[in-house]
Amino acid sequence: MSTVATKDKGQGLDALALEAPKAEELAALLVSKDRPPRPSALSASLTFGWRAMLKIKHVPEQLFDVTAFPIMMVLMYTYLFGGALAGSVAEYIQFLLPGILTMSIVMITMYTGVSVNTDITKGVFDRFRTLPIWRPAPMVGYLLGDVIRYLIASVVMLTVGLVIGYRPHGGVLGVVAGVALLMVFAFAFSWIWTMFGLLLRTEKSVMGVSMMVIFPLTFLSNVFVDPKTMPGWLQAFVNNSPVTHVATAVRELMAGNWPAADIGWTLGWSAVLLVVFGTVTMRLYNRK
Amino acid sequence: MSGHPGPELAIETAGLVKVFGENRAVDGIDLAVPTGTVYGVLGPNGAGKTTAVKMLATLLRPDGGEARVFGRDVVREADAVRGRVSLTGQYASVDEDLTGTENLVLLGRLLGHSKPAARARSAQLLEAFGLAEAAGRQVKNYSGGMRRRIDIAASILNTPDLLFLDEPTTGLDPRSRNQVWDIVRAVVAQGTTVLLTTQYLDEADHLASRIAVIDRGKVIAEGTKGELKASVGSGSVHLRLRDPAQRPEAERVLTRALDTAVQLDADPVALTATVNGRASDLGAAEQAARALSELTAAGITVDNFALGQPSLDEVFLALTDQKSGTTDETTDETTTGATA
DSSP: OOSOOOTTTTTTHHHHHHOOOOHHHHHHHHHOOOOOOOOOHHHHHHHHHHHHHHHHHHOGGGGHHHHHHHHHHHHHHHHHHHHHHHSSHHHHHHHHHHHHHHHHHHHHTHHHHHHHHHHHTSTHHHHHHTSSSOTTHHHHHHHHHHHHHHHHHHHHHHHHHHHTTOOOTTHHHHHHHHHHHHHHHHHHHHHHHHHHHHHSSSHHHHHHHHHHHHHHHHHSSSSSSOGGGSOHHHHHHHHHOHHHHHHHHHHHHHTTOOOHHHHHHHHHHHHHHHHHHHHHHHHHHHHO | OOOOOOSOEEEEEEEEEEEETTEEEEEEEEEEEETTSEEEEEOOTTSSHHHHHHHHTTSSOOSEEEEEETTEETTTTHHHHHTTEEEEOSSOOSOTTSBHHHHHHHHHHHTTOOHHHHHHHHHHHHHHTTOGGGTTSBGGGSOHHHHHHHHHHHHTSSOOSEEEEESTTTTOOHHHHHHHHHHHHHHHHTTOEEEEEESOHHHHHHHOSEEEEEETTEEEEEEEHHHHHHHHOEEEEEEEESOGGGHHHHHHHHHHHHOSOEEEOSSTTEEEEEEETTSSSSOHHHHHHHHHHHHHHTTOOEEEEEEEOOOHHHHHHHHHHHHHHSTTHHHHHHHHSOOO
16 A cells, blocks of 8 residues: 555566565575464454455456446346336335345355356465465455455445335344345355365356356245245245245345344354355365 | 485475376375475476475375475474475466565465564565565566566565475576576575475576486486486587588597487587597596597588587486486485585
8 A cells, every 4th residue: 555656557667677686685584583473263364355355456347246237137127027026116126125135145156166266276375275374264265355245236236226216114224234144144155156166177167057056046036026926846945945034034124124033044054054165165175 | 215314304205196197296206305405306397396396385185105394294284384384386376466565465464474564574575576666566567587586575474494496487587587596595595495396407506405306206316416417427519510511521520439329400510419428437528529639630620619518308318218227326326425
């Protein structure tokens, strides 16, 4: 921040390349052999989270999927289904917004897998892996950075929703509670993608697998319609899908209710996802 | 096995093996690297250098054998090893999207420095590496040499006891290569042990005090530079004649004088011949001098004459030949000699 001097970008690089290292200064620096104590697990994870923030700062284009994509989702589905399913757009948005928010965030999580996959092929991961730090820290830091991305997407979608007529009865508190719960679930759910990011060889295959998982999981839920009109076997799936529980919990919280059962299910699913896929991710990470 | 005497070893491996599918990338490597020196691991692409380094740096789990770094097992005590080593890989092990400063501060924080301490150390390192001007630029805009420097700077945020440099100068121009060499010398002068892998004999020659030559996952020779060169013994004589018409005659004279095959270059006045310094009582230079005088005696005008060091190719050919011919002779001879 204080040292960033971006004047004459691209120019004068040749001159810089010729600047020689200074042996005496270097020698003086190497004399000190004291090592500070290792950072705590939390501190190391937060440092990796900071790295994710720096990457957003340098490559702001990567925010496209958490800004333009969510806006498109809200507008498209509200105006496409609004009239047919709920009689009017204003009516439908009350039902749809928390659901489409859940769906979009769950969809966005798959970019975690893609970025882990591209990052792991670069040399910098080797350096992280030779550091004497808490092993899951790079992954946790990744996901902390992603939570910020999910928050941005949530704010964007809620803003668009409010503009086109969404009025949450739960007020600020209800909305914040709903988003917070969604963040917990998204964090836990993302470990599926860190696993695939480590497991699969190319970015493309990660994308392919993500689609296979995400499309059925998000569409076969109560995001768009009440499951009552679905055939029995589908209802059985939809009513037990984690996305349905999350969407219901978020919808009810934002409407000012306290959906204890669905909150419980959401937290339960989050814990299971975190334990199962977190463990597999770390095994793969250590073995890579 | 051979009982290396040294007081403390930075690296000690016994029968180290790594298998990828059918390929035995590292096939039973024994190394003993004394502390405080530059140890060169010389070998062509695919010889297993990087795989071996990755196992020693705790990045890969060996499939067989043992490896200890400062007496700590790289598998069972990986964390203790990580606390004392740093790795600069073949490809930039820094984040290309971040600036030089950000990269170093990030790693400084991960090594436990406070934010101000990490910033201070980063600024000093960038200055010492001649990167102060480029500190605020993203690493992806750095030249190859600058990248390599920031990479090494990242490896010495905490002065490591052992630094792995995996082909640190591959792809660099001569000036950048010399800068990296200067850095390596400065690092080792402060007591850090350096394990350097390279494909260039020249580089190992300039920096390393002991060298292991590896090929197809095995150590085919080990020793000081002097021992290694003596074991190879051959160099090349390059000649340029004034008159291309004299080349067939020159070829005959050389073949007889040096008792080796003579190679005709694409240039119609140039010839190259190998000189084997071990083949006779005369050293390579004396044999070459004698060949030159015989050419003069035969009335052939030689415009240019040069005796070159054995190239890596020649070292390999020689070492693999000796290995299949006189079994184990090189290994015995080169591991027991006095340290230069």
